[in-house]
Amino acid sequence: MRLTPAQLEHYRTYGFAAVENLFDPEELERLRAHADRDLATESPRRVLEAGSSLVRATHGAHLATAFFGDLVRLSRLIDIAEQVVGEDVYIHQFKINAKSALGGEMWEWHQDSYFWAREDGMHGSGAMNVVVHLDEVTEFNGPLMLIPGSHRVGEIPASDVPGQHGGDAWLQTVSAQLKYTLGQDVLRQLVDRHGIESIKGPAGTTLLFDPAVVHGSPGNLSPYDRRLLIMSYNRSDNPLADVANPRPEFIAARDFTPLRRLDRDEVPNHPLGAPPAAVTEPGR
């Protein structure tokens, strides 16, 4: 599985590319079932919407379950990741976003790379996000929105808005009011020049995007959840530097061992809730 030359050129030019039919209907059903299970399981990896009992996201499910631990090792995903960023990749972050019906909140505009540099010590480029939409995405249920080409602007200064939240410091980096906020002036310059694009499509639509692309998403006004997975691949030779207060391993992994491909390129059919076979095994 490789991107077409046109898809790759779109990615280089605009910082993203959308791919359909990367998963078949049965595979999508497995992804939804395991995502639901993880979202429903109480855990320190799970984040709620502000002032709500609705689940916003889980983090690091690939370290906690055999299913997602194997998923990131699918050949088709590693093939694409290596085609885009180069050989030997590992998972920097793994998120399941719930974007719950009627209550899933916005994500403010941001560059992932800005957070990763400051919070995690990732200073080079060598990462790519793979977003798998588990439900149909429409204009009504909080589609991801991108400023095309904004990855070529480089690092865009953001305001540090500290101390808005109680609880653990890392929560400020994953809540609806983000720790680093892009100002209205810089966003106007970007939007005037590049516009905004939203990613819509049937369940399974898979979006690849550069972590330097400015992106966000509105709330979900539809009465159905709009779930997605985000797998952030990074090249193993672009590891994280030491930082003063590293975020937990389930938010920003520090095991840079290259992933080994699964023998079969098929979304695994593990039973729900199976524990990871061996999280610390070399090659995971």
Add this chain to the structure above:
Amino acid sequence: MRLTPAQLEHYRTYGFAAVENLFDPEELERLRAHADRDLATESPRRVLEAGSSLVRATHGAHLATAFFGDLVRLSRLIDIAEQVVGEDVYIHQFKINAKSALGGEMWEWHQDSYFWAREDGMHGSGAMNVVVHLDEVTEFNGPLMLIPGSHRVGEIPASDVPGQHGGDAWLQTVSAQLKYTLGQDVLRQLVDRHGIESIKGPAGTTLLFDPAVVHGSPGNLSPYDRRLLIMSYNRSDNPLADVANPRPEFIAARDFTPLRRLDRDEVPNHPLGAPPAAVTEPGR
């Protein structure tokens, strides 16, 4: 100025109709200037976004300024209102919604008629909303969303969510967390049957909708404000009954005197901030 038969049939069937070119560019410029002035003026009529200094809306500008007091008397607006709801109308509500850049919050799904029955004692049907978009509306800046045909369902039971807010009781009826909330089950039934439509178009796009249509809007993720006016016309022979704690006159007017048309069917060119000529004059 009258709706075409097709527009009127669309309104009867789906509960709304969109009209373009009701205002020329110079008139729109006047509307924007006066709307900005009202939004920028501190007043009890002005509501802020929750936990923010951003202005969410103003209410009752037609009672407080000559400009908006005259605007609602434009022949073209009264003509359309009378064509739809019948002769002799007055203004029940007048709102200017700011939907500020990057911070303008959602409006939850609701029926205006549900609020008006409970809060204001409006028990018959005889009202129509006229929404004038002062800026281009896109999928990115919080377009109004409607469930087409939902006005024919009648009154849809909503949950009463009291006591979420401090401050005046009427604030609960105009904030991002509304006093009466439609549940997920009933919204799923409605959306499965009728879908959702969003109203997008150039500045000046004017939406007419039945107050029983279920509607809402997402937040504004764009870096530009998306302003609109909502003028709620009601037939004078469909007046408000007495209620225990009536909302202020600037939220729900109790002067049911029919409006007299302006002599000239042109958006007035009053200076900014001119006081109303005579708010209490009969015929206003």
